[in-house]
Amino acid sequence: MYRNSVVTNTQNTMNNKNISALWQYMDGKSWRDWRWQMANRIRSVEYLNRLFPDVDEDPEDLDKAVRNFRMSITPFFAALLAEEKPGGVLWKQAIPSAEELREHPELSCDPLSEERDSPIPNLVHRYKDRVLLLTTDRCALYCRHCNRRRRAKNHERDTSAANIAQCIEYIAAHPEIREVILSGGDPLTLTDRKLDDLLTAIKEISSVEIIRICTRMPVVLPYRITRDLCDILEKHHPLFVNIHVNHPAEMTDEMYEACGRLSKCGVPLGSQTVLLKGINDEPEVLQALLRKLLRFRIKPYSLYHGDPVSGTAHFRTTIRKGRLLMRYIAANTSGMALPHYAADAPDGAGKILLLGDHIGELEGDKVTLINSHGMRVQYPDGEDDQ
Ligand code: SF4
Secondary structure: OOOOOHHHHHHHOOOOHHHHHHHHHOOOOOOOOHHHHHHOOEOOHHHHHHHOOOOOOOHHHHHHHHHHOOOOEOHHHHHHHHHOOOOOHHHHHHOOOHHHHOOOOOOEOOOOOOOOOOOEOOEEEEEOOEEEEEOEOOOOOOOOOOOOHHHHOOOOOEOOHHHHHHHHHHHHOOOOOOEEEEEOOOHHHOOHHHHHHHHHHHHOOOOOOEEEEEEOHHHHOHHHOOHHHHHHHHOOOOEEEEEEOOOHHHOOHHHHHHHHHHHHOOOOEEEEEEEOOOOOOOHHHHHHHHHHHHHOOOEEEEEEEOOOEOOOHHHOOOHHHHHHHHHHHHHHOOHHHOOEEEEEEOOOOEEEEOOHHHEEEEEOOEEEEEOOOOOEEEEEOOOOOO
């Protein structure tokens, strides 16, 4: 309906030798099995080069980049990459680049001080009424702009049962916590059983009113949204799912179907988009994305300024540019499509809406941001296009 399905396209382009190598690796029956997709992700530079000989990076740089932040690409997403020109908007998000090795004095591994705000490992309690529970450090695809790249450096593992039990105990002991946000890594990489057990344990805490799941699975592995998963989610309402989507080209028929299954079981869908230089920082692209989200029954929720995380300088643009984009969207698009534009400020100052009163002085490449409690923080801005 919105683009050809990945499977159809892949079959039609069997004369393309990259796709052909990918196809050899598939067996038709398993393609839609999310576990098969997880098990057959592209994880080595050698395999990446075999499938995509057009990747124009020095192999040593690629190796270094992957050692800093692991790589993994689902066969589903690889099929999308194979349709795209090298260096396109999907490539940039999935394929490591030497730019990740660029040192930048203002960027760091944990600029949001999540570790500091964790009373116990994997539970971030920064805002009084909600917590962030980091359920795993595994993702189906590691986005090269990820702000939690520090977690997925050397291993992929779920948060241990003992650690989860501590988190549950903490939430139960703090009745001011009304919302639990599951993140990671990607919580939908957990098995159905683990997810169901976790949701059940959270719902048993009477002070918790809602659960929010943050995921990129409908984009990078839509087959994860199975009927069984939907049956589980349906048991734990009110439960919201926020989907990380950055470009309209990521939004496939398969994603449309996955979102339809979630909507059908009563899950309200929202989006999280990261403002990324060269990917979605043009007014028409951002507008097309926001409109397409609504057609997929996803309410645009947030547009985040790229966090000042080491290895992501090449994706960061300026707040000035972000505000111009928002002005264009507000003037030319339905209010339904309008996300809030925010930055996550350093020193635990939290999310700050990038609107009038929250923006102070601009000095060189630093902007002063002012949070809702009046706290002023110096924010390292991104770079304008050359
Ligand atoms: S899905 Fe989220 S946590 Fe995983 S790599 Fe992408 S941005 Fe990071």
